Structures are given as C-alpha cells and as structure tokens.
Amino acid sequence: MNKIEGRLYIIGAGFAGQMIASDIAKKKVFGTVSAFLDDDKNLIGTKIDGIPVLGPLDSIADALRVDSSDQAIIAIPTAPVERIRKIYDALKKCGFTQIKILPSISQIIDEKAHIIQARDINPLDILGRTPVTIPLAKSLAYLKGKRVLITGAGGSIGSELARQLLSGGAERLYLFGHGENSIVNIYRELHLLQDEGIGQKASVVPIIGDMKDREYVKYIISHTHADVIFHCAAYKHVPMMEENSIAAIENNVFGTKNLLDAALEAGTEKFVLISTDKAVEPVSVYGASKLLCEKLVIQAAESASKNQSFMFVRFGNVLGSRGSILPIFMEQIQNGGPVTVTDPKMERYFMTIPEACSLVLQTGGVGANGASYLLDMGEPIKIVELAKQVITFSGFTPDKEIKIQFIGARKGERLEEPLWLKEEKPEMTEYKKILKLTNIPLKNFSLDKLLKSLEPICALTQGKEQLYRNSNELKSILRKAIPSLDKFYMDQEQLSGEKDREQNYKAVL
Template identity: 60%
Template sequence: MSRKENKKQNLIYIVGAGLAGTSIADEIQKKGILGKAVAFLDDDPKKIGKKINGLPVLGPIDEVANLIRINPADEALISIPTIKIERLREIYEVLKQSGFSTIKLLPALSQIVEGSAHLVQTREINPEDLLGRNPIAISLKKTLAYLKGKRVLITGAGGSIGSELSRQLFTGGAERVYLLGHGENSIYQINKELRILQEAGVGENAIIVPIIGDLTDRDYVRYIIKQLRCDIVFHAAAYKHVPLMEANPVAAISNNVFGTKNLLDACFEFNVKRFVLISTDKAVEPVCVYGVSKFLSEQLVLATAEKIKKEKPKGLDYMFVRFGNVLGSRGSIFPLWVEQVKNGGPVTVTDKKMSRYFMTITEACSLVLQTGGLGKNACSYLLDMGEPVSIYETAKQLIKYLGYEPEKEIEIKIIGLRKGERLEEPLWSKSEMPEKTDYSKILKLNKIENIKNTFSITGLNKLLNELYPICYLTQNEQLFRNKTKLLRILKKEFPDLKSDIK
C-alpha cells in the first residue's frame, strides 16, 4: 500500500449541495490529497436522500448534523454563497454542537463569479462572518466589465481594503493589476495569494505586477505613474490607526495628505482616466488627526476634479467613496477582542454608549468597485452602512461566539475614550445631503451649502503650503517634523480637533 493510500484522510462534509458545493466536491475528489468529501448536508427536500456526483445528500441540516460520527480531523465546509447571516449563525451553532472543530466557509456571493467556486477560496469561519449584516449580492462579472483590458493600480494593495480590492478586481478581466505598497511583506503576501488563486483557476489571466514604493516621494510617484500608463487608480493607501496617528501627526499628514496629492498630480499630468479615493466616516467634521488627513484627501480629489473640468477633455473621472468601519480590517477592534478572549479577558470597550457603522470588507470592496465604474467626475459617494451598532453589545456577541459567557466568564472592561475618538461617527457633514442612486447601497453626496473659504482650492493650497515645510525638509529647518506647529495649524482650521497641543 502506498504512503498516500495508507495515510488516513480527514472527512469533509459539504453544507450546501448547490452549484458552489458540487464544484468544491468535484475539486476535492480530483485532487485527492486535501481530504475526502463524504456527503452533502442540505435542507432542500428535493435533494435529500439522493446522490450528487456520487455523494449522498443528508438533511435537513439541523436534524442530521448531530447524528454524524465525527473524528477530530473532520471538517465541515459551508458552501452556500447566498446564505443569510441569520441562517449562517444557526448552521454554525448546529455544526459546533455536533462536534466539528474545523468549520470552513466559502466567501459571499460577491466573490464568486457566475457561480464558479474553488477550494482555494475557502477559509475558516471567523467572528466577522457571524456578526455582520446580510451583504448585498453583486454580480462581479457585470460590475467589473469596465475593467476589461485595462491597467489598474491599487495603492496600499497589501492592506485589508487594498488586498480585498485586488482579489475581487482580479476577476474583472483587467490586462494588468499593479500592487503598490511600501511594506514588502504585505505586498509579497497578496502577490503570492493572487498567483495561487490564478493557478487554481480563479479569475482571468491578468499580469500581476508587485511594486514597492513610497507615495510621499513626489519624484518617484511621477515616474511610476508615467511608466505604468495605468487607466484606473484605486487609492487605498493610508495610515489609519487613530491613537497611533495622534502620537505621530506629522507622519499622518505626510503620508495621507501629501502622498495623495503626489498621486493625484501625477495622475492628472499623465491623464489617468479614473481615480477612486477610499475615504472614511472619520473625515466628517474631524476630531482626530487621521480624520483631518482624510478630509483633506477628499478635498484634494474634488479640487483635482474641478481642475479637470477646466483643463482636460471629457473622459477623466475623479471621485471619492466614503464608508464607516469594516469588520476584521487590520488594526480593527475584532482581532484585538479575539486575542483578549483567548488570554482570558478582560475585553476592553471604550464606552457603553459608543456606536459604529459596520460593513464586511467583502461587501465594502464590491461596492467600491461598482462605484468606480459608475461614478462621475467631481462626485462624492457614500456607502449605505445601515444602522449604527452598539460596540458594547457587539463585544458581548463576540464573547458568546467564542463559547464564553460575557461578564461571568469573560469580563468587559470600560476604559474610556482614547485620544481622537468620539462616541458616534457621522457619515456625512451638515453641508452634505445623501441622495439615492440607481444602485442599491450606493449614495451620492450633494452639497447643500458652500464649503467655507478655507477649503476653496486657493485656501486648500494655502494650508498645504503651511504644512509642507513640517513634512519635508526645506531651508526653514526648525519647522521640519515640528509636531507642535503642525497641530496648531490644524487646530486653527479644525477647531473640533481633540489632539493635545503643548
């Protein structure tokens, strides 16, 4: 008997006997080394009791799962891309109580193109999958048609948003996908992941080009945009951790504001057709340095868009898309909470009254890509985030998900607001009014009054001229990296800024 045959295989039970589930089962059987698919679990009475591709269909799921004799190595794989979040929670609990220690999930419909599904796309289920809302179903193939044959640049491609944009955009038929970032490890990881997906048959044969570079280097940015001849830019690169940016305000302005300006100027000069800035609710009437940096980034996009109207022929569309928190993004609260629970607590919450808008990374990126295709020059867009969620109640749900009783087994500790935080984050300012578009979950922001003169194009340039010698070395050396001076300048323009100024 061969070593392969002698080795005991783990058994895989596939939840969902639809198109996605049967595709996954076929792949498992063909490869033969990843485990053995032994049965489907399904609720459809027309399928229960029959065989599909040689595998029995057992069900209903809630009744049959606890009858299965499970070994420690056995897995359950939920392959129902259209599943509602409420049903996903129910199935997860049933599988967990039945003894499955490994429960994997095929991603939401937005990541599956025309019903195709691949084993490489599956991953272990995590808290964000169970605590989110029902994502809108988007046909990626139709949505990404505008990318066909185009050269697309994603900045911050190694980050949470940038990497997810890369995965989804990968299926759009782009000619080239440029992955730009200044962290070599994160760019290495997303480059490797996309190539594995490509080898497994996911997406189309785009040329993947990893690029390491710094957006604060103006000469480099101009050079790289000229060389790449890209058609579309998704600008996701930013420092975003609020307390860290409060401690490092010069880095926040240098990277987020001047990095964006350098990129916009180069894209304008070399006629990049579409530019989409990824923005945040913290840019609305900002109270933290990060929020100020993203507000200024939004204004830079709009200023460049106005310049396009005057100096360029039609066909260039520069816009921004704003949204709230995304579940599970790097540096977000969920990974921290999971780590705190694993260490026995306490789980830290800033305030019982704090609330936030949440959306999954998958859904946010699908909507950003859709907006990138339909958006018009000088327009501002907002993703419909639904209702705000209590942070305290969400922490309790996560503790329960991890198998503990909140406040009894795992303490929840209230630590108070950190620098730059507020209890609620508005999605639009007093001078903006959201308006529905023809596309579900995508809103257009209309101005209902003029922006104060400080942020006219002239006023914006004046402010940047004041900030420049703090971020870049000039003849006025005493200003270079002068944190106090920078905060005073920002405080003058943004009175609500909560940063400590000596």
C-alpha cells in the first residue's frame, strides 16, 4: 500500500480497525488516521488512542467533506457481503473514490491485521454470497513442519494457496511454475508479507520448470522431498485449447501423469489435484484433459502406499482469476464498453478465489486416499446479471452508459456447466461446503490404452512420426473415448453445416 496523501478513515473501530491504526502509527509512512467510522452507538463520540469515532455510517455523508485524495479502509473482516455492500454505497455517497478493504476473517490470522493486507475493493467484495469462514491456523495444522510444493504457483489459485499456506507452519514452501515473471512476483510478495509479520517463517523456494519434462519433474520431486503437493498448473482457457488441443493434452494430462508417477515413487504423503466442472461430461479438449487428470489421480491412489493419499477437488468458476470473466468485464468497462456476454441464458457457478483455496487446503487435510471431492458452489448466476452488477459497481448504468453485447458461445462452451454426474451422488461431509463424490469406473475406454494412443501425437515416436502433432487424430481418439465430446462436436458440425447451406442459399438468391 502506497503512502496516503490525503486523510485516512478506517471503517470499523473493532480489533482489526484498531490494529490497522496502530500499524499505521508505527510505520509512519502511510499518513495518519483522521477518524474511525462505525455504527456502534457505544463508540460513536468517543476516542480510541486519540482517534475520534464518527457515525453512524448511513448519515456520515452529511458530516464529512471528502476530496479525491482521501482514502477509506474497510476493516471489518467478519462482515457479510450484504453489509460490505451497504458500507460501500455509504462511502460512495460520501464522495470516496479510493476505497480499500481488508481480507475476510479467515485470512486474519491470530487476530492480527496489517495495513499491507489492505487492497482496493472490487466487485468480488460486494457480489454473490458471503464466503464460508475457515480458521486457517486450525485447518492447516496437518502441514506443520512439512514440505509443500505448489504447481502453477504463479497463477490465480496457486498464488492464493501460497499466501494462505504461510499460516500453516510448513517448514518449506516450493513455488513451482513455468512462467518466470509470475513466480518471481508471488515469491517477492510472500517475502514482503513475512517481513511484515504475516504468517510463519517457512522457507520459500522458487522453482522454474516444465511439468511436461518427465525426468526433471522426477528429479525435483525426489530432491525436494515434498510431503504435500497441490497441483494447480494447467492450460485452462477453453477456446484457446480448442485451437491448441495437443498442447492441452501434452501439458495437462501427461504433465499430471509425470507428477503423479514422481510423487508415488518419492513417497509423497498427499497429492491434491485442482479440478473443474468442465471435466463433467466434457464438451471441450480442456474439459476432456481434466477428466483424464481426475482418472489418473484415482488410478494413482490404487498404487499408493498406506502412508499416501491421492485425491482431487472439483469446483466451478472462481471470480477474479486471470483470464476469467470478471477482469475481462472490468477492462471492457474501462474502455467504454461494450461488455460482451455469450448468451442471455448462459450461467455459471461462482466462488471467490480465497474461499475456494481455503476449502481446498482444508480438504487436503481431511481427505482420504482415492476420494473425490466437490466444493459446494451455491446457486448458479446468470452471466448477464453479473455483467450488470459489475457495470453498476463501476458507476455506470447498464445498457445506457455501458452497453451489453451478446456475441454467441465460443468453441467448447455450453450454456450450463454441471458440477457432477448423477452417478457421482454427492454427499455431505462433516465439513461445511465440502462434498464427497462416488467414483465412477471408466466405461468407454482403458485409461492406459488411451494414453498410449495419445502419446505419439504429443511426443515424437520412432515409427509413428506421421502421428506427431496431428490434432485431427487426437480429437478423433478423444471423441471415440468420450461420448459427450463426440456429441457436442457432432452438434457443432451439424450447426455449422446448416449455416453454410443457408449462406450458399442466400448467395444463389
């Protein structure tokens, strides 16, 4: 957080607000706190460490004179979304243009809040439902003294797992990734958080590498002696992977197999795969790749020793991840619109990144070998409604100041994404928001035989050179193995043929 030029107001005079004020006073680089803003009648009109408490928030606009350099920090980590939304509206009425917020209570470890944790408020904080609260210090006890490796540590999910893992008491935290810039960014951020007293003093080790390199992966897993692996790395942009189908299988499927084989051999205690709803009756190469990853994890569990646990956690969309819909909407709004939505009927299940990661970390501790888990995502949200809310959050009127344009579904997209198959019969566990799935045996193909048929397409193989990088052959193999993918492609081909015939008919006329 940069130095504050104007006046600073802290919303919430409770423990978090007071700790933020104390932190600011000690550092003497962020400016000074002008006042606390609160609704507590017992506090309004008093002073805390010399700082006046003003309120209530609903009528504060009549008393404050705010200019563009003033900032507000919402320091109520226990507040539900509904209250944050009301506070945000009240602050906007006051004239605040710079509004920051502390993370949720699950991220405020041991009741210690720090100014460095404050970030700009965004639509995630006022949209959707209130995330489930998970006390990280307790749920991460299983990681104390362990060596933890995160693949894709520079990505949205991987980097948030890394931030939360600082609170787990791990001996060492390995940040594995292919992208140099993203790894160095999270590496520096973790060190900065530790320097500010956030989390515990785990050694943080960056590792640049490619999980497609089988020998290198084997070397890394054996030499790091990783006790726990959270496998987040994947190519995941659906339309992009339709155009680069071989890369999707090569990276996601064979990369995952390399990690699993290395973890089995090295005696890794826990392996947690991050999966997606797109693996359910997949209609894209990306979805098919994640389905195969799920099956690979279950297969690995069958070979695991009694001291090992291999599992996957499946969930839907996460709000705010790189390349996801929310950042795209925000960028489109900043450019004056239009905001593009595929179809008025399209809907998705959403969860915030911190909530998803907290649940993943909890599942890693309580999950059993060979078990499959699903995060409870609540009710689906219409994408067009999300677009309208984001436009409103940004201070504009939907379809007037910022237009919404429907552009049609792209390759590999469907209007609804199911979270499970009927046969998987999700059951409640004793842990809130974590469901257990019934594992479904493979019906249409042998996993080992399928991988063997895909391998010469992804890796140059003597005597099968003609198959190398043959995307048509790859899709043909996947379509034979996965009926939902074949049906979707057939429907798309039929629709495309009808459009071509219609265009030809019009041209003749």
